[in-house]
Amino acid sequence: MDDAGGPGWVVLGRSRAGVVAAMLDASGAEVSRESIADQGLAGWVAHAESAWGPRWVWHDTPQWYAPLLADGVRVARCHDLRLSHAILASSAAVPADAAVRGASAWDASGGPRGEGRAPALFELEDVPASAGPPANLEAALEELQRQQVAIAASADPGRMRLLVAAESAGALIAAELHAAGLPWDAAEHDRILTDVLGERPPGGGPPAKLAAAAARVRESLGDPAVSLDSQPKLLRALHRAGVLVESTSRWELARHRHPAVPPLLEYKKLARLQSANGWSWLEEWVAGGRFRPVYVPGGVVTGRWASSGGGALQLPRQLRAAVRADPGWRLVVADVAQLEPRVLAAISGDLSLAEAARGRDLYAGIVDGGVLADRSEAKVALLGAMYGATSGDSGRLVPRLRRAFPRAMALVDEAARVGEDGGTVSTWLGRSSPPPTQAWRDLQSRATGADASDADESRARRHARDRGRFTRNFVVQGTAAEWALAWLADLRIRLAAMSPVDGADAAPRSGPVFQGRPHLALFLHDEVIVHTPAVHADAAARAVQEAADAAGRLLFGTFPIDFRLDVRITDTAAKD
DNA sequence: TACTGGTGCGCG
């Protein structure tokens, strides 16, 4: 089949008997329709993908794509109706009277989603409306039409199209990350646990070093039975022993000299490792040499991904040594240096900040420019500027930045002002912050009423400032998430273009699609890990930086901001 | 027994 003759879009929907595919031409008009039995779907998609390479349109990527990946089928592009709806229905860039903004079955419902929740699609039952977006073809075609109208009518159709495409690419990548998994050395993980926590007693019970720390705490407190895991009980025991803390947080405990404190801090550290990433975590989440977390694209209001199960986005540094390439393979570990400040420079058009970032550590650039005295000051000040710090070291330093980078600061200050006034802010590509809650509005209007008390006013002011800090950060964090999606999407294409290796080094544990191929193995806001056959490691490392450059141009055109990466080719992801 | 809210800590 020739490329030019194929449909630009293929919309998939469920029917009672199987799947129905509607082929649309580039203008969106339906040209044909075909019924496909469930067992034939993977083959049909694989054929269409290689013959026409359409953009696949479906109601929910994990439900369609996870089974395809399991059957060894990969697609290049999709349009995820659920994720796109969520963006368009609440974007300030879309006209208020656009049909996509009306109440519908596509509105968020059914809670967080991930590829763990796939089975409903291939059961014959109708999925209850509350469980998620509709899976049938007619609903998909109607929603696609509404979305295309909304995009065309939006303030900047080019940006909105880019955002929806990037979000959808993210959905594909999340499913692929889950399918491929992060190479995980369970034996190394076990060694780390045993080293840190001590041997596990054969008869069960806490490991040796954890038990020893607990014993020392109880002895120092003179309370042989006190529970260290119950905050109220521990707090009372500390008070009885004369440690007058208001909480049991590490931060506050560390300021006291009592002999119970060092072993208690030790205990908390070990107990944390044990409960968050201990042997039971290993048992539950690592199988076949892979950690397969469930990623939730768009799971955070700002557009960042969330994760569900396994705590994928909280991999403790302590355990990074357990991330280990397969034999004959390498890891490319790359993280963006100061992503959010660079994004802020770009969206505000602040040439001074962009200059401080160019070709170097951005914080060092701020020091070189004589704005602040040292790197740690620069870092704390810039974070404070983006988060809305008003006091402490950070708040104290922000005015210096305001003088040096007036445009960047004006942008975040304005975002905060809008938020405090109950308004909506948007990212560079057009994702909007949620409106204030009714409770928030009530609080504000009560405070402006004639009979408002001082307490009403200060409470309202506090909540207004809280919201201002949220919207201040939203524009930066949200745009950084968009840049990261563009980075991932571009990198994914570059990796897929590399020739697969075969034979003993094919790494079948990565599943049928990724066998022998470089693939993304982890994504963490501003960091990626690529798992690659050793022969492609250098090329993959170059691709990671080239994709970052491409993402910068895609979002910000010729604005002179660069996105510098720290890239390492290694066998483990352990931090130096 | 199942839930919700608070606390604390890990990550960016």
Place this chain on the structure above:
DNA sequence: AAAGCGCGCACCAGTA
């Protein structure tokens, strides 16, 4: 006990 954003998860305690 964070100051200063966004998360997920484990655990406990109180309630239904």
